Amino acid sequence: MSAPLRSHWSLDPQVVFLNHGSFGACPTAVLQHQSELRARLESEPVRFLAREAEPLLDEARSVLGAFVGADADDLAFMPNATTGVNTVLRGLRLQPGDELLVTDNEYNASRNALDVACAAMGAKVVVATLPWPVPSADAVVDAVMAQVTPRTRLLLIDHITSQTALVMPLAELVRRVREKGVETLVDGAHGPGMVPLALRELGAAYYAGNCHKWLCAPKGAAFLYVRRDLQAGLKPLVVSHGHNSPRTDRSRFRLDFDWMGTGDPSPYLCIPTVIRFIGGLVPGGWPEVMASNREKALAARRRLDARLGNASPLCPESMVGSMACVALPDSSAERPAPPLYLDPLHVRLFEEHHIELPVTAWPKAPRRHLRISAQLYNTPADYEVLGDALEALLR
Template sequence: VWSKRRLPIRFKIKKKHFLLSEDWTFVNHGAFGAVLKEVLECNQAIQRYIELQPLRFLDRELFPLVVHSQKQIAEFVGCKASDIVFVENATTGTNSILNSLSFNEKSVIYCLDTTYGAVKKSMTEICKRTGATVQMENLTYPIASANDIISLVESTLCSRTTLAVFDHIPSNMGFVMPVQKLVEICHKRNVPVLIDGAHAIGTLDLNIPRIGCEYYVTNLHKWFCAAKGCAIMYVCPDLQDSIKALNVSHGSGYGFHAEHTFTGLKDYSPYISAQVALNFWIAIGPEVIRQRNSSLLNQAVQLLLEKWRSHTIAPIDMHASMCCAALPSAFYPSQEATYEMGENIQNILYHKYKIEIPIKCINGKLYCRISVHLYNEIEDY
């Protein structure tokens, strides 16, 4: 039974609602998430139901079920249902948007070094095909405040930029970006904005229209704990006709929703079972969950910083459910850290200690990126 109440730090939720093995210390929810048991059970029940009469489901029942789920998720993120579509992941949504826009040799795509690696590769491919260029600006770490990000964008964004791409919560760094302010800066220079919010829903009090961007993508299978292969893509109403699905299928030519909802035969059950994840969040209370995770994150970070006498990559008040804490310099006393060093430490933690945690190499320094969700306790850190 789910109840809307304050969750104590030691609330034993792991066994009840998650399938995570007790043999592992899992502090890497930010990688691919972890599905709720109830969601997975619903998802598998849908899959079994489909196979009882596949044509009945695909021809007669699929669209109403997806639309119903879409309406509920839209309300949770402050949108009209007509302004979002389900996609398999944030990368799919990002690629749909990037591949639908018009770029040429005069085009500039603006981003920061915080941009997710797969998105960087997508932009590179766009530039190879169209002659456009990517302008990527680098932050200096550790950052002192969100003003460091704002100042960098204000001083480097040019008015001829075709599109600006920002993370809401950068995967490598884990801090929350001041996206609403960045959108304001861009719009003053007539630059449209795509926000990669892969880590946002379930971590932040997300209201997409309030941010003001033209395009937004977020994964439900990460912090929202939906089944794998469930995300949403938001496109502001006046631009929806220009954003095409990556797969051209039977919905092509019938509008934004038809084109993106049915992109060929695939597993649509994660879109439908997302309602079960939503029920979980509403029953307990989104703010209760977020406050609990934030409180535990602060405790875990403080513990590590005291033990290691180190620092975070950004002020703790810029974080929600993830944070990068610098490893002691004793790990690399006489040289800059490398990706290989971080990978070696991560592999030792994995193979020897059964600890699942990423070690990030950022500007020659090693950071461990800790994640906090409902199943974690302070002992994990």
């Protein structure tokens, strides 16, 4: 991809931005559309929220459903994937001795939600330790399945891990645990826009996905997919008017989740716009966006591994999406408590070289790696700048 594509984003031109994975970045044209929606809302709030919002949200959900391979009525908008994960976990009915399975790669916020839910109901958290470096997707499946017992009720699994940027063998895991009577809650924060989704075919019970990351929607746009047979037993975190609504033209799931109090619906309403906009930036549409970002990440990983003298990559190419991890020399710095810890190398890359990307201690200090992201606005030159900086700082 050529550098001019960066002109569609308002990113600081003085920063080499290689951290799209943390919070995404929204194109200026989409932000302009959001501003217009907000102005429309404020010009007559009652008209917009009471009369116009519902069909607009239905349309947005329909477009999103087509993009992620799900029926629109199986989706509920959320402000972020963490809210979706919390919604499901707080809605579980567990018994003392029940087990909820998670990997040691799970995102910290979602793991916290799991711990709180299990503690409240007397259930047990079981952790599957994944190998690192990862030799194969089969090794991940084996590590997870080894921890499934007759008491396992749910698997919480990242689709793409945050700390290690692994594209998990999700379809195989969902299939294997479901054969044993275990449902799956997918933390899909990085999924939409990074990898093709077919949620209807996947068969997972729940999938919480962000739209503000790789889909590039405004902040506050996410969704929760709930398989149809499980919707009746789930309530939103905020119970509002829908709980006793007499309407019969919509499912109770829709009535409960479509209105959880007054809020700004503009991030959700921008989803159709951003899907069209990003897909229109390259001739091959979204399949080309995803494929080119992945190839960019793989090429950058190969080049950085070579420059740093790494003998082998941290995971197979089949487990790489639009992010990739590269091993770094061990850190000699003390490691304060997460999640606010910043590795000194992270700080120096930004302060001295104006490069933004995370450096992560994994699986624990002193081991560490960096995580690069690849989006349409990134170019091969960005990763060469990073390589130069690393060689200077690590001497």
